[in-house]
Amino acid sequence: MSTPHPGIHPDDEAAILDSIERWLAREVRPVAEKLEHDDIYPIQLVEQMKELGLFGATISPEFGGLGLPASTYTRIVALISETWMSLTGIFNSHIMMATVVEKFGTQAQKEYWLPKFCAGEIRGGLGLTEADAGTDLQAIRTRATRTDRGTYIVNGTKTWISNGIEGGAVALLVKTDPEAQPRHKGMTMLIAPKVDPDNGKRYEGFRTGKKLEKLGYKGIDSAELIFEDYELDAERHLVGGVEGKGFLMAVGGLELGRINVASRAVGIARRALKESVAYAQTRKTFGKPIGEHQAIQLKLGEMATKVRAAELLVQDAAAAYDRGERCDMEAGMAKYFASETGVEVTLEAMRIFGGYGYSKEYPIERLYRDAPLMCIGEGTNEMQRIIIAKQMIARNPV
Secondary structure, eight states: OOOOOOOOOHHHHHHHHHHHHHHIIIIIHHHHHHHHHHTOOOHHHHHHHHHHTGGGTTSOGGGTOOOOOHHHHHHHHHHHHHHHTHHHHHHHHHHHHHHHHHHHSOHHHHHHHHHHHHTTSSOEEEEOOBTTBSSOGGGOOOEEEEOTTSEEEEEEEEEEEETTTTOSEEEEEEESOTTOSSGGGGEEEEEEESBOTTTOOBOTTEEEEEEOOOSSOOSSOEEEEEEEEEEEEHHHHBGGGOSSOHHHHHHHHHHHHHHHHHHHHHHHHHHHHHHHHHHHHHOEETTEEGGGSHHHHHHHHHHHHHHHHHHHHHHHHHHHHHTTOOOHHHHHHHHHHHHHHHHHHHHHHHHHHGGGGGSTTSTHHHHHHHHHHHHHTTSOHHHHHHHHHHHHHHHSOO
């Protein structure tokens, strides 16, 4: 259990959300469709996100962050996702990396890395997934070997790493003891940069592979990362200064990540619902707006109810996180239900729009392509249901 968050005044939260809404209207909406369809990394928008403080949104002001509670952060994520979900991935993957350092790093590591992360000077994400290790993180094969010089030599490949090309570092999950039983005790977390922040020299042995093409979630880069005799000193890069805690650190970071994914799904579904409600009042068939047809009303009623339920589950999970409680069940519930809702609501929106929903001239097709990722990212929904069930049993012993 961690320290509860003191919270934020409602007026301050409203001011933050208002400033982001104005930024979305002024800078993002005019360019989002083109950047997304052309799969172009939004360099200018990233610079603006730095100025807004989004790369340190939940990190303590002591290290240059905004120190926002998860409850406010989720509202920001959902709001941005209504306009262009990909942007939230650029800073959320990064914040998960920063959260690992803030929660588990030594004081010296926090003071060294976190100001750079919060300013967006160094951006990155989590280096967890491998070709044969996604949901089963304990199956990773990337190896870090300790030398008598106080360094680690890393060899292995990671895949589907957000910010892998444009980012400058990852919180890298490695095996330091492949023979350990249980397996998680042999896993360790390293902060792995491409360039030494002190001298600007690029590390040998850290190579970026191909950019991976995706159905949706365009604009943000997803890539392979290849490590070949990549050497790091333990004092600065071994998170917390201890081996064998990497799996717990990764899981700790994923709680906030799953709440974030749920928030993204809420934003996607909310936008699809808003577009559908508006379209149902303007599109006419048989002499009246389609919103007056019972078949469309049934769809809208179901969509609205599920979107609101997803919002409340996200709020519930964020509140548990802010209280410092274990919240893997709450995060799992929010992520599972909100993401499934995103898929269902965007499909229903496409049916309401008919042929126009299938056209790139309207946002529905993009929302429809973005939604399925939320069912997969940060742990599949199949795994979320297992986590929920196990926690229900553990919390309610007979």
